[in-house]
Amino acid sequence: MRSEIIMALDKDVDYYVFMRENPKWYRILSRDPTQLKAFFEEYKLVRRKRVVDRIEDISMMVNLAKELM
Numbered sequence: 001m002r003s004e005i006i007m008a009l010d011k012d013v014d015y016y017v018f019m020r021e022n023p024k025w026y027r028i029l030s031r032d033p034t035q036l037k038a039f040f041e042e043y044k045l046v047r048r049k050r051v052v053d054r055i056e057d058i059s060m061m062v063n064l065a066k067e068l069m
Helices: 003-009 013-021 024-031 033-047 051-068
Strands: none
Touching: 003 013, 003 033, 013 024, 013 033, 024 033
16 A cells, blocks of 8 residues: 555544455555545545534434433
């Protein structure tokens, strides 16, 4: 794998965990390093790291707090 890909993945250990759970990405990034953006997009989608997911989680917590009161 190219060094720039490894440097991008070194920013967060969870990237390596995600790649271990989805070994197809190791093959894809080894063969086509331009797919790094697609890797990050799928990572955010699966791990619920998008802004939309965070807002949804916060609204669910607020609704739960309202119901408990």
